[in-house]
Amino acid sequence: MRLIDGFRQPRAAAALTAELAELGTALGARQVKLMEVCGSHTMAIARHGLKDLLPPNVRLVSGPGCPVCVTDPGYVDAALAIAERGAAVATFGDMLRVPGSRGSLADARADGADVRVFYSPVQVLDWAAADRGRPWVVLAVGFETTAAPLAALALEIRRRGCDNVTLLTATKTVPPALDALVTDPALSIDGFLCPAHVSAIIGARAYLPYAEEHGRACVVAGFEPLDVLDGVRALLTQLLRGEPRVDNRYERVVRWDGNPAAQRAIARVFRTVDAPWRGLGVIPGSGLALADDLSDLDASLRFELPVTPGRVNPACRCGDVLKGVIDPEGCRLFGAPCTPDRPFGPCMVSSEGSCAAAWRYRRSTQ
Amino acid sequence: MSRITLAHGGGGRASRHLIEHEIAHRFASGPLEGLPDAATLSAPCTGLVFSTDSFVVQPLEFPGGNIGHLAVHGTVNDVAVAGGRPLWLSLGLILEEGLPLELLRRVLDAVAAAARACDVQIVTGDTKVVPRGQCDGMYLNTAGVGAVLPTLALDRRRLAVGDRVLVSGTLGDHGMAVMCAREGFELANAPRSDTGPVHRLVMAAAACGDGIRFMRDPTRGGLAAVLDEIVDGLAVGVRLDEGHLPFSAPARAVAELLGVDLLHVASEGRVMAVCSPEVAPEVLHAWRALPEGHGAMDVGEVVAEPASVTLATLAGGRRIVDVPLGELLPRIC
């Protein structure tokens, strides 16, 4: 894996850190707030201790880009209700411990529900084919990166005629959430570190409006420590020049126009709907539901179980964390009593959640 | 007969046939032939180390080994890192009705070969058969007895600031190999389990006397869990150096793909030692001279930070090494 080693060269990191310090000085008294939109960036920043390397006047805050974190508890409730009716529920591992209004899928599994974890959604087809007598429900949670394989799954279900497999969709798209963030006057975000994998699907072009209409610096960056540091450098350089634009620094993976085949598959399988985001409320056009001609694959129709808003713990401030209003440490529950072992909100559960990242990697090094 | 049936556990002729023809002859000879219900042994020393472990890994076979290797290495290693030279093992088999006999033979061959390679004798055993559906193919249990190595005085409370943390080779290969095998990932360059004995490494370190403060094998929960346990309640902590942590390329590739931290992943043939800075080079040299220790590295040091385990990252930052939550890799050993 030369790729990985190549991008973690300590000397290059030290040089970048020195440059960041200079840029920080050049910004003078200006306080800069940058948002890493995507949960994988949040985790990379925490795992490599990158916040230590930023100038003191540059703050990196987490955004709404952790799919599990923004999923409404009502969705977990619906999944639990489906499991109670005897269906096998298949999910990405991250969803397992997310609390709904009354417990998590992991709790349900301990009580005997059949909850399976997959790495790739197509695994479910084999499991379901070997178990034809029972309904199988795939929890379709994620952003564009996940929407593409889920679209492939839906088409494959149709092709193979696996009529015992359905999808419970809470799939979302990133740009509408960014629209909500840039138009909220209470949030003053100077620039976005744009997601890596999502951008591989939607293309760097998707961020043009935030640069051109809203004057925010936008940089697409990868997940390696040097990628992130380089991304921050590019953001600060834009801010110093006062020329916001979209800078794609992750060209080895992300193209300007994205992945047209994946975009077509998503457009074929899904239609856009208004969707609730935990902490951000309902964002118009941000959800992906199954297209009308695939609605027979929709678990909530099959089980006649509409997904309704769930109850959130009112003391949990995941919403403010996801908008970059507070750091996780700013939540009263952080660390006591809320920890990854006993999470109060999804930001503490998901391996990409900002509260989990702060708790796992930062709590006493500061 | 190609599969295990309930009759094999019934205590009658089928049971005897299974034990005599498939199990016992692979192991002890002489007075212990036939694996008696209890073995009478004379200890060559006064202090004994005694340990037991059960093995429920799925799948039963994986790249680099099978449940039989693990059952021997797991207990041999537990005895070794407690400061013992492993001598004897017991072997308990719980077999599921329908288990292919060929598979059982491969596992028993692995037990026999691993025991031979570790210089331990299987001296007593037991076999049970349970109805289909009551266990996943087979479960094994081994208990082990070893002789105390007199030169070692292992006690984690002896950790002192400046001590070095050594590991005997790449970390996390076993856990990643089992995970890939279980999930059916088809990879060109799949990780292989590192399952193997560490007692020779322990004995090599023992030659350095009380400069060795503590040893453990980083199995379930990986190096992170072991270090966290070691520093718990102490006035000192450990700082690892990311640049020196040894990982194999295949394990690293899979871990990157799945977002797994290899510090959380089990090894089954590695040992971690904390030792004084004076003896560290000597231990590393002795380890690297053994085939099972050729990848040994000095990966960190004991620092004056109470009960903390941190990582100095290659990028120049610093972070906590957290304890795994335990759900990532169920049943890997």
Ligand code: SF4
């Ligand atoms: S610390 Fe816990 S309760 Fe507070 S915002 Fe994060 S997840 Fe919610």
